[in-house]
Amino acid sequence: MFLFEVLAKEGEARAGRLVTPHGSIETPSFVAVGTQGTVKAVSVDDLRKIGNQVIITNAYHLHLQPGEDLIERMGGLHRFMSWEGPLMTDSGGFQIFSHGAGKEHGVGKIAPIFPEETDRGGHFRSKKGKPLVKVDEDGVEFVSYLDGSRHRFTPERVMDIDRKLGADIIFVLDECTSPLHDYHYTRAAMERTHRWVVRALAEFERTSDNTQALFGIVQGGAYGDLRRESATFLAEQGFDGYAIGGSLGRSKKEMHQVLEWTIPLLLQDRPRHLLGIGEIEDIFEVVKRGIDLFDCVAPTRMARTGTLFVKEADRFRIHILNAEFKDDPRPIGEDCNCYTCCNYSRAYLRHLFVARELSGIRLATIHNLYFLESLMRQIRAAIREGRFAVLASEWFSKVPLL
Amino acid sequence: MFLFEVLAKEGEARAGRLVTPHGSIETPSFVAVGTQGTVKAVSVDDLRKIGNQVIITNAYHLHLQPGEDLIERMGGLHRFMSWEGPLMTDSGGFQIFSHGAGKEHGVGKIAPIFPEETDRGGHFRSKKGKPLVKVDEDGVEFVSYLDGSRHRFTPERVMDIDRKLGADIIFVLDECTSPLHDYHYTRAAMERTHRWVVRALAEFERTSDNTQALFGIVQGGAYGDLRRESATFLAEQGFDGYAIGGSLGRSKKEMHQVLEWTIPLLLQDRPRHLLGIGEIEDIFEVVKRGIDLFDCVAPTRMARTGTLFVKEADRFRIHILNAEFKDDPRPIGEDCNCYTCCNYSRAYLRHLFVARELSGIRLATIHNLYFLESLMRQIRAAIREGRFAVLASEWFSKVPLL
Numbered sequence: 074m075f076l077f078e079v080l081a082k083e084g085e086a087r088a089g090r091l092v093t094p095h096g097s098i099e100t101p102s103f104v105a106v107g108t109q110g111t112v113k114a115v116s117v118d119d120l121r122k123i124g125n126q127v128i129i130t131n132a133y134h135l136h137l138q139p140g141e142d143l144i145e146r147m148g149g150l151h152r153f154m155s156w157e158g159p160l161m162t163d164s165g166g167f168q169i170f171s172h173g174a175g176k177e178h179g180v181g182k183i184a185p186i187f188p189e190e191t192d193r194g195g196h197f198r199s200k201k202g203k204p205l206v207k208v209d210e211d212g213v214e215f216v217s218y219l220d221g222s223r224h225r226f227t228p229e230r231v232m233d234i235d236r237k238l239g240a241d242i243i244f245v246l247d248e249c250t251s252p253l254h255d256y257h258y259t260r261a262a263m264e265r266t267h268r269w270v271v272r273a274l275a276e277f278e279r280t281s282d283n284t285q286a287l288f289g290i291v292q293g294g295a296y297g298d299l300r301r302e303s304a305t306f307l308a309e310q311g312f313d314g315y316a317i318g319g320s321l322g323r324s325k326k327e328m329h330q331v332l333e334w335t336i337p338l339l340l341q342d343r344p345r346h347l348l349g350i351g352e353i354e355d356i357f358e359v360v361k362r363g364i365d366l367f368d369c370v371a372p373t374r375m376a377r378t379g380t381l382f383v384k385e386a387d388r389f390r391i392h393i394l395n396a397e398f399k400d401d402p403r404p405i406g407e408d409c410n411c412y413t414c415c416n417y418s419r420a421y422l423r424h425l426f427v428a429r430e431l432s433g434i435r436l437a438t439i440h441n442l443y444f445l446e447s448l449m450r451q452i453r454a455a456i457r458e459g460r461f462a463v464l465a466s467e468w469f470s471k472v473p474l475l
Numbered sequence: 476m477f478l479f480e481v482l483a484k485e486g487e488a489r490a491g492r493l494v495t496p497h498g499s500i501e502t503p504s505f506v507a508v509g510t511q512g513t514v515k516a517v518s519v520d521d522l523r524k525i526g527n528q529v530i531i532t533n534a535y536h537l538h539l540q541p542g543e544d545l546i547e548r549m550g551g552l553h554r555f556m557s558w559e560g561p562l563m564t565d566s567g568g569f570q571i572f573s574h575g576a577g578k579e580h581g582v583g584k585i586a587p588i589f590p591e592e593t594d595r596g597g598h599f600r601s602k603k604g605k606p607l608v609k610v611d612e613d614g615v616e617f618v619s620y621l622d623g624s625r626h627r628f629t630p631e632r633v634m635d636i637d638r639k640l641g642a643d644i645i646f647v648l649d650e651c652t653s654p655l656h657d658y659h660y661t662r663a664a665m666e667r668t669h670r671w672v673v674r675a676l677a678e679f680e681r682t683s684d685n686t687q688a689l690f691g692i693v694q695g696g697a698y699g700d701l702r703r704e705s706a707t708f709l710a711e712q713g714f715d716g717y718a719i720g721g722s723l724g725r726s727k728k729e730m731h732q733v734l735e736w737t738i739p740l741l742l743q744d745r746p747r748h749l750l751g752i753g754e755i756e757d758i759f760e761v762v763k764r765g766i767d768l769f770d771c772v773a774p775t776r777m778a779r780t781g782t783l784f785v786k787e788a789d790r791f792r793i794h795i796l797n798a799e800f801k802d803d804p805r806p807i808g809e810d811c812n813c814y815t816c817c818n819y820s821r822a823y824l825r826h827l828f829v830a831r832e833l834s835g836i837r838l839a840t841i842h843n844l845y846f847l848e849s850l851m852r853q854i855r856a857a858i859r860e861g862r863f864a865v866l867a868s869e870w871f872s873k874v875p876l877l
Contacts, residue, residue: 110826114833118814139826143802147822155818400545412520416557420549424512424541431516431833 074313075241075286077344081457085336085363088456091314091344093159093241094284095151098126099453100344101360103351103445104161104368108134110144110154113373114431114438117156122412123439124446128156129368132234132243133165136224137217141237149239161368162240163348164231166290166318169213170249173206178253208248210265228273236280244316245273247290252320259294259320266292267306274310286313288346295322297334304338314344317364321350325358332362353382353389353448357465360452372445376437379426381405382444384468391419393437398423411443412436476715477643477688479746483859487738487765490858493716493746495561495643496686497553500528501855502746503762505753505847506563506770510536512546512556515775516833516840519558524814525841526848530558531770534636534645535567538626539619543639551641563770564642565750566633568692568720571615572651575608580655610650612667630675638682646718647675649692654722661696661722668694669708676712688715690748697724699736706740716746719766723752727760734764755784755791755850759867762854774847778839781828783807784846786870793821795839800825813845814838 076092089100105112105120107128112120120128130150135141147153151160206215212227228246235243247266250259270289277287289307293299307315317335321328328350336345344365350356351369359367372382379393383406391398391405404414405422413422413436425433455464478494491502507514507522509530514522522530532552537543549555553562608617614629630648637645648671650664672691679689691709695701709717719737723730730752738747746767752758753771761769774784781795785808793800793807806816807824815824815838827835857866 109830109832110823111832111834114837116814116834116838117818138830139801139822143822146802147804147820153820153823153826155823399541400548402549412518416519418549418555420541420545421512421555421557424555428511428540430511430513431836432513432518434833435516435837436518 077314077342079342081459083456083459083461084361086360086456086461087363087365088453089344089365091159091365093286095157095159095241096126098159098366100365101449101452101456102126102366103356103372103449104129104346104366105442106368106370106373107154107156108370109138110135110150112438112442114377114435115373115442117154119412119435119439120156120442121158123443124450125158125442126446127159127161127366128154129161129163130154130238130240131165131168132162132231132238133168133226135162135238136165136226136234137219141234145237145239149237151239159242160240161242162235162238162244163368164235164244164246164290165226166244166247167249167348169206169208169215169226170251170319172215172218173204173208173213175249175251176206177204178251208262208265210268212246212269213248228269229276232273232276232280235285240285242286242288242314243277244288244290245270247292247318249319250292250294252295252323254294254320256296256299259292259296260299263292263294263299263303266290267303270307270310274312288312288314288316288344290316290318290348291335291339292319294320295327295331297330300331300334301338304335308338308340312340312343314346315339316346316348318348325355328355329358329362332359332364336363351445353468356445356448356452357468360456361461361465372441373438376441377434379423379433379437381422381437382441384408393419393423394426405440406444409440409444409447411440413440413443479716479744481744483861485858485861485863486763488762488858488863489765489767490855491746491767493561493767495688497559497561497643498528500561500768502767503851503854503858504528504768505758505774505851506531506748506768507844508770508772508775509556509558510772511540512537512552514840514844516779516837517775517844519556521814521837521841522558522844523560525845526852527560527844528848529561529563529768530556531563531565532556532640532642533567533570534564534633534640535570535628537564537640538567538636539621543636547639547641551639553641561644562642563644564637564640564646565770566637566646566648566692567628568646568649569651569750571608571610571617571628572653572721574617574620575606575610575615577651577653578608579606580653610664610667612670614648614671615650630671631678634675634678634682637687642687644688644690644716645679646690646692647672649694649720651721652694652696654697654725656696656722658698658701661694661698662701665694665696665701665705668692669705672709672712676714690714690716690718690746692718692720692750693737693741694721696722697729697733699732702733702736703740706737710740710742714742714745716748716768717741718748718750720750727757730757731760731764734761734766738765753847755870758847758850758854759870762858763863763867774843775840778843779836781825781835781839783824783839784843786810795821795825796828807842808846811842811846811849813842815842815845 079089081088091098231246289312293303346366398419401419455461481491633648691714695705748768800821803821857863
């Protein structure tokens with residue numbers, strides 16, 4: 074188990090430090106999403122300069138392309154990606170949802186921009202279609218969206234993949250249910266996931282060399298008794314940390330409730346990861362409820378469409394293609410010290426997006442990731458100094474909290 | 476006029492130094508193409524680390540988007556792009572060809588990947604269509620390919636645009652003829668271009684503040700007497716340097732002939748720029764004939780499709796998507812010190828291209844540009860030490876010279 078220290082608390086919000094074999098993560102921390110073994114549009118060198126602490130990749134995607142055996146032969150995922158810092162690997166539970174019940178029910182997180190990118194929670198309508206996934210007691214069978222080949226994931230198989238990939242923090246295989254699943258199905262799926270959890274843990278212990286930490290994933294949809302039952306069950310199993318996954322309900326309020334049901338029942342000295350949340354408004358809300366780690370594709374995905382984080386009197390985002398930025402000589406963020414803001418104007422960045430230049434996408438991604446890292450540094454300092462609530466009210470004095 | 480010193484010669488090949496208000500260019504030098512105010516997929520920081528000395532942008536493209544007035548208001552092109560080094564602006568003569576006679580004749584340099592990218596010489600068949608350009612004695616009228624708006628370029632107007640952009644080295648407006656134009660048309664167009672040259676020079680002198688150098692462009696197609704006449708005429712006008720433009724014939728041999736007709740007639744103490752050439756095989760041939768500067772989209776364009784420069788026993792390029800690189804743990808170039816080769820394997824780069832990750836395009840571009848810079852450093856050193864011919868034979872000992 075990796076050392077995790079809680080250094081300060083303010084209410085349920087906490088500042089801590091998680092020590093992995095590839096370096097420490099100061100928490101609460103944003104986890105950059107590098108699904109396919111790269112954070113989209115940037116290099117690891119960019120991430121180091123941004124101050125990014127940890128990347129989450131995806132066992133499901135890396136299994137399909139280029140394959141865990143190849144990555145193992147290339148010296149493991151850290152070496153393959155050339156990232157020497159802490160690394161996580163999500164299990165693929167959300168992809169089971171996304172290509173299975175999600176497809177059947179016509180629900181997805183957000184309207185897909187790049188189909189390979191999906192994540193948990195906050196579901197939006199997506200195109201209905203034939204599911205590519207079949208879940209049974211043993212595990213899950215699925216068809217590759219790349220080439221139609223058949224694959225089977227079991228709790229043990231995912232551990233095997235994760236061992237070969239070699240990320241510092243790995244997650245058990247879970248079944249993400251859809252917000253359209255009823256209580257009955259959600260309970261049955263949760264109970265099956267719990268049986269998978271026991272098998273995953275046994276396999277993890279059988280193969281452990283103390284270089285990887287295993288996180289359990291709390292399921293139970295938006296049902297209070299299921300979430301409590303799942304959190305209690307996972308706490309009983311131990312685990313090095315916990316993720317809160319699955320359907321987080323249909324509103325921000327329901328998502329907050331899921332955290333309030335779940336977090337008090339987990340082992341309090343272990344880190345808590347919220348899968349798939351990262352909007353500015355959400356960050357304060359989830360940190361306030363005791364989340365230590367969270368990942369989200371939104372900052373990088375938004376960047377690719379020209380939506381950029383700002384801290385202005387009345388907004389947290391601008392869309393760089395808007396005409397108002399055509400001859401705006403200011404950087405994106407006037408106080409921002411990222412590479413993009415130190416070198417380029419809004420007018421130039423807008424020109425790159427209008428001209429469809431790839432360099433614009435990278436510059437926008439660097440800004441959004443830096444903005445989040447900078448926000449998280451402020452949040453950590455505020456918790457340590459007992460002024461997290463003050464910082465939150467300062468950020469939301471003019472922008473209405475959604 | 477900027478200082479240009481020839482430091483060493485070997486046959487007609489020469490090593491020199493061109494001093495601009497934004498720094499020196501050691502020659503012979505590759506000029507990176509930044510048509511729309513960015514070298515595609517990389518940042519100026521990348522270019523500095525690569526050792527890139529100079530960028531060429533395009534007055535035609537920047538006039539259409541975002542416009543020279545906007546760039547002037549943003550502090551000029553250097554500041555807009557955040558590039559403090561030497562900068563050139565091509566006039567748009569090739570675009571007149573490409574969207575005019577080139578379109579009518581169905582000839583273009585290479586099969587277009589990104590339509591906004593075009594360059595001179597080495598024409599390939601392209602889709603025929605209605606020309607968007609009309610040339611008359613006064614200048615050229617054209618329709619924007621972006622929004623259908625009408626524009627007029629004259630020799631004086633291009634000088635005005637170039638003054639607003641503020642690049643260090645600017646080019647006169649010329650008419651690029653098609654390789655399918657006959658002798659009669661090529662002569663008439665050349666003579667008109669010469670009349671434009673006189674007007675451009677007068678306008679340049681009228682508005683000069685000694686911060687910009689003006690290069691003339693030799694025309695005349697693949698006709699020896701026209702090329703000689705054009706070179707002689709341009710030498711009589713003075714000029715700070717010369718570009719060799721227009722149709723360079725239908726074969727490498729014809730292109731070499733154009734250089735042999737032209738170069739001896741130009742003022743020998745001025746730099747010579749070849750527009751639109753940059754394959755490894757070409758570089759040795761054109762440097763051997765006295766070229767000091769050359770630009771080409773090939774290195775960056777090839778990178779975007781996964782074609783990478785190598786120096787191997789029997790080849791100068793690999794296509795990273797080929798199966799042979801699937802589990803190749805070596806860097807692209809085993810002796811290459813570029814960021815990509817210092818950090819990533821061929822297997823990883825192939826994975827990024829298979830997975831269609833944008834970060835792969837940047838890493839490939841960095842490698843190709845670095846490879847060329849490294850080659851040019853070797854060439855400059857070889858000329859200074861009188862072993863350019865030896866270096867050339869070493870490079871081509873196994874790879875057949877095309």
